[in-house]
Amino acid sequence: MKITGTSTYVKIEYNGKMVKVLGEMVIGGFVAFKNTMKAWEEPHQLEEFNDEIRNLIIDEVKEYCKDKEFKVEFE
Numbered sequence: 677m678k679i680t681g682t683s684t685y686v687k688i689e690y691n692g693k694m695v696k697v698l699g700e701m702v703i704g705g706f707v708a709f710k711n712t713m714k715a716w717e718e719p720h721q722l723e724e725f726n727d728e729i730r731n732l733i734i735d736e737v738k739e740y741c742k743d744k745e746f747k748v749e750f751e
Contacts, residue, residue: 677740679748686748690733693720705747710734
């Protein structure tokens with residue numbers, strides 16, 4: 677898993693695909709708006725992206741950030 681981004685979004689790499697999530701940088705982390713996770717980034721934009729995939733990604737990110745100083749929280 678790889679998480680990159682700016683003060684207004686993060687990009688999460690999951691199983692070789694990227695998804696962009698809008699949100700806000702906060703002290704010690706990032707608040708991500710899960711309703712903005714709608715599709716994979718190119719070149720996978722036509723592949724299925726649904727609530728099940730969204731929830732899997734959220735769970736993986738929470739687990740990944742568990743022992744890190746920088747946290748990603750989802751609203």
